[in-house]
Amino acid sequence: MPDEPYCELQTTHFQRLAGEGSSFRDCISGYPLCSPYRAMLMSGRWPFQTGVVENAVQFPDDEISLGVTFRNAGYRTGYIGKWHLSPGDERGEFIPKGPARHGFEDWQVWSNTVHHFDAFTFDPDSGEKIERQGYSASLMTDAAVNFIGAFDAEPWMLVVSWGPPHPPFRAAPAETKQLYDPELLELRPNLPAKVPPILRQRLQGYYAHISALDKELGRLLHKLDETRQAERTIVVYTSDHGTMMGSQGLSGKRLPYDESCKVPFLIRYPGVIAPGWRSKLLLSSIDLFPSLCALRRQRSLGRNPRGERHGSRKRVPDACAANQEGRFGTQLFGAFVPRSQDRALHLCSCRRWALVPLRQSRGSIPDAQLDRRPGTATNYGRAR
Numbered sequence: 312m313p314d315e316p317y318c319e320l321q322t323t324h325f326q327r328l329a330g331e332g333s334s335f336r337d338c339i340s341g342y343p344l345c346s347p348y349r350a351m352l353m354s355g356r357w358p359f360q361t362g363v364v365e366n367a368v369q370f371p372d373d374e375i376s377l378g379v380t381f382r383n384a385g386y387r388t389g390y391i392g393k394w395h396l397s398p399g400d401e402r403g404e405f406i407p408k409g410p411a412r413h414g415f416e417d418w419q420v421w422s423n424t425v426h427h428f429d430a431f432t433f434d435p436d437s438g439e440k441i442e443r444q445g446y447s448a449s450l451m452t453d454a455a456v457n458f459i460g461a462f463d464a465e466p467w468m469l470v471v472s473w474g475p476p477h478p479p480f481r482a483a484p485a486e487t488k489q490l491y492d493p494e495l496l497e498l499r500p501n502l503p504a505k506v507p508p509i510l511r512q513r514l515q516g517y518y519a520h521i522s523a524l525d526k527e528l529g530r531l532l533h534k535l536d537e538t539r540q541a542e543r544t545i546v547v548y549t550s551d552h553g554t555m556m557g558s559q560g561l562s563g564k565r566l567p568y569d570e571s572c573k574v575p576f577l578i579r580y581p582g583v584i585a586p587g588w589r590s591k592l593l594l595s596s597i598d599l600f601p602s603l604c605a606l607r608r609q610r611s612l613g614r615n616p617r618g619e620r621h622g623s624r625k626r627v628p629d630a631c632a633a634n635q636e637g638r639f640g641t642q643l644f645g646a647f648v649p650r651s652q653d654r655a656l657h658l659c660s661c662r663r664w665a666l667v668p669l670r671q672s673r674g675s676i677p678d679a680q681l682d683r684r685p686g687t688a689t690n691y692g693r694a695r
Contacts, residue, residue, distance in 0.1 A: 332579030355600030480516025
């Protein structure tokens with residue numbers, strides 16, 4: 312976000328949303344990878360419970376999802392943008408009407424979203440491929456604006472899932488790239504001493520994508536104002552993961568460093584959340600589904616056909632159960648599997664430290680503590 316350390320983002324509407332609502336500065340992605348995070352958002356359950364522990368894994372049709380919950384409560388439900396909860400939807404596989412849409416009635420899922428100017432969608436009934444020219448986030452917002460205008464007389468719940476600022480960063484719109492001179496951008500202090508020139512270009516593109524999304528957010532907020540729905544609509548902005556961008560000498564995501572797993576969380580709820588409130592509450596992906604339901608007084612708990620309870624903390628890792636008893640004084644955020652696939656990583660975090668037991672498939676179980684202060688690369692470990 313624009314006012315964080317070592318960040319030179321230029322935005323207007325993100326700052327407006329934070330000023331009119333609340334900004335949570337300690338929101339952690341419990342599994343900083345696209346599909347596992349999305350499954351947690353949709354179900355309020357851990358990846359080891361849903362089975363979505365990697366990208367392009369099928370989100371089970373029998374999960375009690377966010378869409379099903381709100382649809383059953385009388386809301387018009389819509390999903391627009393990147394889905395990434397089936398093996399083939401990103402590669403162009405159409406998802407027909409039925410349980411795989413998880414309760415979303417208005418359905419405009421896009422494929423090939425990593426190519427920000429070459430994504431495409433489908434006719435929601437026939438599955439006919441629809442190709443539109445332009446920046447994918449703008450095209451998705453076009454559909455979202457139409458949805459907001461069409462259902463202003465009834466309660467609705469809409470998920471807009473933009474693809475950016477996902478790589479490739481070079482594919483950001485030219486008009487927002489011009490806002491940032493790569494040679495003048497401030498870099499985080501935990502980068503290697505020798506920074507490759509391409510990293511500054513990537514950072515320029517990353518910022519440019521976010522500034523482009525800022526414009527799209529502004530269009531959504533304007534439509535709510537125009538249709539006089541702003542005062543009765545909860546608006547939430549968050550993300551599935553960050554990116555290392557060279558910090559700690561690393562790239563990519565699915566790592567327990569701030570750059571990878573710390574994500575924005577902005578929420579506006581007129582008349583309920585005080586404007587401009589900056590919360591220090593520790594918040595995680597697993598909290599979002601039940602919290603959104605609670606805000607609208609919907610029951611998110613239930614049992615799927617396998618008899619597993621949704622929203623229950625009884626089946627989470629032992630460390631979480633111990634935390635509920637106050638032994639750690641912190642909050643367990645998640646469990647995820649690094650790319651090597653040979654170990655499970657359980658992240659328990661407080662505001663200064665992240666405690667990470669690494670459960671390996673063979674041999675010892677080392678513990679690691681990662682200093683979470685901005686700019687540090689300290690990694691303390693011991694084996695047992």
